[in-house]
Amino acid sequence: MSWRVVGPFNRVEGELDLALDVRDARVHAARVQARASRGFERLLLGRDARDALVYTPRVCGICSVAHSAAASTLLRSAMALELPRNGALTAQLVSACENLSDHLTHFYLLFMPDFAHAEFAAQPWHQAACTRFRAQHGSAMRPALRARAAFLHLMGVLAGKWPHTLALQAGGASRAVDAGEKVRLANVLGQFREFLETELFGCPLEHFAALDSDDALRAWSAAHAGSDLGRFLHFADTLGLHALGVTHNGFISHGGYGRDGDWLFAPGWWQGRVRALRADGVREDLSHTWFRDDGAALHPWDGHSEAAVDAAVDAYSWCKAPRLGGKVVETGALARQLIDGQALATDLVRIEGSSVRSRVVARAIEFARVVPAMQRWVAELDPTQPFCAPDGSVRDGAWCGLVEAARGALGHWARVHDGRITHYQIIAPTTWNFSPRDASGTPGPLEQALEGTPIGVDDRAADSGLVQLVLRSFDPCMACTVH
Numbered sequence: 001m002s003w004r005v006v007g008p009f010n011r012v013e014g015e016l017d018l019a020l021d022v023r024d025a026r027v028h029a030a031r032v033q034a035r036a037s038r039g040f041e042r043l044l045l046g047r048d049a050r051d052a053l054v055y056t057p058r059v060c061g062i063c064s065v066a067h068s069a070a071a072s073t074l075l076r077s078a079m080a081l082e083l084p085r086n087g088a089l090t091a092q093l094v095s096a097c098e099n100l101s102d103h104l105t106h107f108y109l110l111f112m113p114d115f116a117h118a119e120f121a122a123q124p125w126h127q128a129a130c131t132r133f134r135a136q137h138g139s140a141m142r143p144a145l146r147a148r149a150a151f152l153h154l155m156g157v158l159a160g161k162w163p164h165t166l167a168l169q170a171g172g173a174s175r176a177v178d179a180g181e182k183v184r185l186a187n188v189l190g191q192f193r194e195f196l197e198t199e200l201f202g203c204p205l206e207h208f209a210a211l212d213s214d215d216a217l218r219a220w221s222a223a224h225a226g227s228d229l230g231r232f233l234h235f236a237d238t239l240g241l242h243a244l245g246v247t248h249n250g251f252i253s254h255g256g257y258g259r260d261g262d263w264l265f266a267p268g269w270w271q272g273r274v275r276a277l278r279a280d281g282v283r284e285d286l287s288h289t290w291f292r293d294d295g296a297a298l299h300p301w302d303g304h305s306e307a308a309v310d311a312a313v314d315a316y317s318w319c320k321a322p323r324l325g326g327k328v329v330e331t332g333a334l335a336r337q338l339i340d341g342q343a344l345a346t347d348l349v350r351i352e353g354s355s356v357r358s359r360v361v362a363r364a365i366e367f368a369r370v371v372p373a374m375q376r377w378v379a380e381l382d383p384t385q386p387f388c389a390p391d392g393s394v395r396d397g398a399w400c401g402l403v404e405a406a407r408g409a410l411g412h413w414a415r416v417h418d419g420r421i422t423h424y425q426i427i428a429p430t431t432w433n434f435s436p437r438d439a440s441g442t443p444g445p446l447e448q449a450l451e452g453t454p455i456g457v458d459d460r461a462a463d464s465g466l467v468q469l470v471l472r473s474f475d476p477c478m479a480c481t482v483h
Helices: 047-058 063-081 087-118 127-133 141-151 154-160 178-201 205-209 214-223 227-239 333-338 343-352 354-378 427-431 446-452 457-464 465-473 477-480
Strands: 005-006 017-023 026-033 249-251 256-259 264-265 266-268 282-285 322-324 399-403 410-416 420-427
Touching: 017 465, 026 446, 047 063, 047 410, 047 420, 047 427, 063 087, 063 399, 063 410, 087 127, 087 154, 087 178, 087 227, 087 256, 087 354, 087 399, 087 465, 127 227, 141 154, 141 178, 154 178, 154 256, 154 264, 178 205, 205 354, 205 399, 214 227, 214 343, 227 354, 249 333, 249 410, 264 354, 266 333, 282 420, 333 343, 333 354, 333 410, 343 354, 354 465, 410 427, 427 446, 427 477, 446 465
Parallel strands: none
Antiparallel strands: 005 017, 017 026, 249 266, 256 264, 282 322, 399 410, 410 420
């Protein structure tokens, strides 16, 4: 076996290399290498528990609200606080704003430019793909950036700034909304919805959200071929993206936009069917990492992030290998929609598993479902009622904050004694998806997804358009991965 290291990759959040074993013009095996380690978990040790609200959002400038939400949820449990309705709605709105802006960035700026790759020059649609989606110069870039900037005004109203807002607190939201700002929020959402319905879908959001099968999706694609999503589906059909980057693992979701049984997207895990999520089943395997391996996979409340002085010979990443019930699981928009029982996502997984095509379609489903929900949440805000409950004392004990970031399940686990952090561990979505092998040698989701990918001759491995499509279909955030 001869491993070739390729990378780093552009249009990926953070630093990422791949080691590929190429045989007979296909990827025989892959190793995902996260080569940076940033140490936020160790940096928190000994600090006041409330400091997690300041430090953890700085894990990443892209997913900062998600880390704020996880830390504030953890502290809310530690303080035994009840969240005011306005506080819950605000948290849902700012989380949704960050997640959907990430989805928009991924589709237009990170993923679709891959179709302008020279490898696809023989495709009849290649010139159209270059005209519409080529990085920096495609005609879709400017409208998408304008729509994203306007959409993020919602974050300014509700959170004061982005990234690294301090608006999300254990008791709710630090900034109240008055009646005039409520109208402004509704206008922002209306404009964003107009962009999606005009450019991305070419139809009302509810029409796309109602699609319930792969057959219905294909009929929709034929009828909306001039929309940007319709263009993607056409490219996907000609390149066979339903059969590229395929895995058949389980899925995990911490539950999106809600709490205590009132969820827009239900929590759970999927292994052939939806099951109740047992967070105590999470373990982190360090056997192929540059962290000290104690010989057993540990729960985040018991694990550590101590570098190994003499790493194992087969270590190759600063990314840990989380497993749920000992199983490899994938997380992200497809996991959220499948576990919530959304009909189209369920049919796609039944037919093709988790593929490049199904991951991208799942993000489109979230646009169609979340924006109308955001409009309802804004309508429910009551400027006459409180947005935040007063802080309480932080109780000693073991606490966790489990939320959904754009890329999937994000968890913060902490132990607190005398108000100070004695232990802190983070499992980010890309930690799940880009995990290395575990002690049994089982690859993580991306490593499995890359197996069998056509790559041509070996000297093209670093510039394979199909490898890049598989990799970017997960929308990795390596900064969060190595926190």
